[in-house]
Amino acid sequence: MRRATVPVLPAGEPELRVLHVSDLHLTPSQSRKIAWVQSLAEYEPHLVVNTGDNLAHRDALGPLLEALTPLLTTAPGAFVMGSNDYYAPVPKNPARYLRRDTRIVHTRPAELPSEELAGAMVAAGWRDLTNRRDTVEADGRLLSLVGVDDPHLDRDDFPPSPATTGVAPDDAVLHLGVTHAPYRRVLDRMHADGADVVLAGHTHGGQLRLPGVGALVTNCDIDRRRASGLHGWPGPRPDETGGAGSAWLHVSAGAGTSPYAPVRFACRPEATLLTFTAR
Secondary structure, eight states, rough: OOOEEEEOTTTTOOEEOOOOOOOOOOTOOOOOHHHHHHHGGGGOOOOEESSOBBBBTTTTTHHHHHHHHHHTTTSSSEEEHHHHHHOOOOOOOGGGSHHHHHHHHOOOOOOOOOHHHHHHHTTTTTTTTTTTEEEEEEEEEEEEEEOSOGGGGGGOOOOOHHHHSSSGGGSSEEEEOOOOOOOOOHHHHHHHHTSEEEEESSSSSSBBBTTTEEEEESSSSSSSSSSSSEEEESSSSSSSSSOTEEEEEOOOSSSSOOSSSOOOOSOOOOOOEEEEEEO
């Protein structure tokens, strides 16, 4: 469990705990991971944000919902899907991640039960942000949300402005942007939309990191320095020199890997408890 403090709330607001979970890549046999995800409810988050890639096997939906149940039943939440919520992983040459664009697919992989997963989370009251806006009440406070479908599959279609949807950020204490993959085009749109904080996953933090160097790849077009952790977008963090016009950006290194590349180096599996405090 990683922790980070984000001074982003209006003055006088009490702290708000947001649990960011991403890239579980769960298979049915991963009992330790299931137990760990269940234990995250002990941190008593006011809001849970799931940025996708939950599944890594066509039979993993039941175990995944078993893992998520303590969170689904105790906290409001919001989610977007990643490519591995739609399609099963396939063996691939790891060297392809060194290419400028890794998304070359020669065969269509098997589909995963993404609709059933989304339906279960929506039934629990979590907000589906698949190319849409919504609001959520967390700890008695209203937050506005905007999200997109997975940019890594080019499924992102940024939703219309609040003026046409009736969901106005001005009505909320905070405006959150949510995406699976932190592609620059999406981050730019969310920044222009007025997002105070943007949450993303997908990168696995590089998965294989070199001490003193960091991530070698991000599997998208974001720079390697922002492969994981708390940053600013498009400039420095808002609490750093030159960051006054930036949004906060948190990229989760995630808690899993493809079952065909089950290795991390200098990049531990993680979830993050973000504590939003007053500016």
